Amino acid sequence: MKSEDELVEDVLSGDHRAFELLLQPYRQGLLSMAYRMTGNLEEAKEVCQEALIKVYRYLRRFKKGRSFKSWIYRITVNSAYDSLRKKKKDEYLVESQKKIDFSAGHDPEKQLLNREIKAKIETCLQNLSPKEKATFLLRDGEGFSIQEASEILECSSISIRTHLSRARKKIREQFEKINFADAKEVRR
Amino acid sequence: MNCKKVRRLLPLMAGSEIPKSKILALKTHLEECPKCRQEYDSYNLSLEKTKEWLAKDRKDWEDNEWKQALRRAIKDKKPEVSPPVSWPFKKVWAYSFIGMLVVALTLLFIIRPSITQKNMGLGSEKFTQEQAQLFRRSPEESEQEVVSMTLVSKETGLKIVWFLNKNFELEVKE
Numbered sequence: 617m618k619s620e621d622e623l624v625e626d627v628l629s630g631d632h633r634a635f636e637l638l639l640q641p642y643r644q645g646l647l648s649m650a651y652r653m654t655g656n657l658e659e660a661k662e663v664c665q666e667a668l669i670k671v672y673r674y675l676r677r678f679k680k681g682r683s684f685k686s687w688i689y690r691i692t693v694n695s696a697y698d699s700l701r702k703k704k705k706d707e708y709l710v711e712s713q714k715k716i717d718f719s720a721g722h723d724p725e726k727q728l729l730n731r732e733i734k735a736k737i738e739t740c741l742q743n744l745s746p747k748e749k750a751t752f753l754l755r756d757g758e759g760f761s762i763q764e765a766s767e768i769l770e771c772s773s774i775s776i777r778t779h780l781s782r783a784r785k786k787i788r789e790q791f792e793k794i795n796f797a798d799a800k801e802v803r804r
Numbered sequence: 805m806n807c808k809k810v811r812r813l814l815p816l817m818a819g820s821e822i823p824k825s826k827i828l829a830l831k832t833h834l835e836e837c838p839k840c841r842q843e844y845d846s847y848n849l850s851l852e853k854t855k856e857w858l859a860k861d862r863k864d865w866e867d868n869e870w871k872q873a874l875r876r877a878i879k880d881k882k883p884e885v886s887p888p889v890s891w892p893f894k895k896v897w898a899y900s901f902i903g904m905l906v907v908a909l910t911l912l913f914i915i916r917p918s919i920t921q922k923n924m925g926l927g928s929e930k931f932t933q934e935q936a937q938l939f940r941r942s943p944e945e946s947e948q949e950v951v952s953m954t955l956v957s958k959e960t961g962l963k964i965v966w967f968l969n970k971n972f973e974l975e976v977k978e
Contacts, residue, residue: 632878636871643870648862657863661873668877737857740850755819756851757858762821777816784815784851791850 620684627675635672642685645758646692652741652753653696663699667692683764690768693750700746740790744783751776752783805829810840818847950975 618626618637626634646667650660670691678687741749747769754765755776762780766773810833816822817830834841865873953966967975 635878636874639874644862644864647865648858651863652858660863661865661869665873665876668873672877734857734861737854740854753858756855777821780819780821781812781815784818784847787854788815788847788850791853792846 621680624675624678624680624684627672638684639668639671639688642688646688649689649753649758650692650696652757653693653746653749654699655738655742659699659703660696663695664692666699667695670695683767686760686764686768689754689758689760690770693754693768696750697746736791740787743786743790748779748783748786751779752787755780756784805833807833807837807840810834810837811843814840814844814847817844818851 618634620638623634623638627638646664647660650663650667651657654660654663667688671688674691678684741752744752750769751765754760754768755762760768762773762776765780766776769776810830813822813826813830817827822830834844949970951968951970951972953968955964956962969975
């Protein structure tokens with residue numbers, strides 16, 4: 617089993633198969649991250665495609681001995697930011713959030729616990745700013761350490777703690793709000 | 805530790821990102837304060853549920869889609885041959901250097917008039933010596949019979965000296 621640094625060397629010497637082997641462990645993680653950031657699967661695939669192109673193109677810039685995982689996540693998060701910026705995604709997210717809130721109330725399958733939890737958490741995530749969302753997803757979704765997250769997002773670990781703290785606070789508040797709303801509905 | 809400070813740290817405590825030095829104080833407070841304890845439990849619950857869902861609801865590519873995406877990434881492109889040279893200095897250094905340069909230029913601008921006066925100003929020591937030398941070259945001539953006019957450009961330092969005889973006729977001097 618070759619190490620990531622060796623696979624990088626192979627790709628740089630023209631072995632296309634090595635590129636697939638190099639990225640295989642991250643195919644789910646990258647797509648999930650992009651999906652949570654953009655809120656749309658098709659868009660997430662486009663973001664990942666853009667990231668893959670950049671990874672291949674700028675592979676020579678990757679410094680050996682450093683974490684390849686952090687490097688490709690940084691590229692993916694930056695591509696997601698670009699995508700959000702280009703399409704004024706923030707406005708779209710507010711709209712889609714409204715749709716979620718509305719549909720959740722009238723969905724006949726709302727009774728199903730999984731769907732309900734899914735809708736709640738989706739709503740919670742949509743309320744975060746892109747930076748908070750990226751920090752939260754990297755730390756609590758992908759399991760990166762604070763230090764790794766600060767490298768990926770190119771900011772200080774203090775900033776990461778602040779964003780993470782805010783994100784968790786917002787999520788908790790949303791959770792409580794939704795629970796409270798559900799309790800009211802049940803009482804009726 | 806008071807409630808306000810504890811509540812500020814609760815989101816990080818739920819994810820075990822609190823320094824060891826503070827954990828004991830936090831735990832002691834949580835045992836004594838039911839409101840903070842309740843908030844802490846609420847953080848734990850929301851975080852646990854979200855993490856659980858994020859782990860369960862992971863998106864994946866279809867195999868052919870993934871292969872196509874990789875092919876597109878490789879297609880018609882090669883990894884950059886020579887990486888661009890990265891800026892070796894930190895931004896702070898660059899800003900400090902620019903700041904120092906501005907200060908130095910400002911000081912130079914303030915000092916400059918005195919320098920120029922010293923080198924080119926009328927009545928300066930240098931100018932008087934040169935003028936005296938010109939007169940010394942023609943000792944046979946009477947000083948009263950020759951008048952000199954000098955023009956000095958302040959910008960370029962160019963000097964033009966005219967010698968006129970007693971009839972105010974221009975005289976050529978070597």
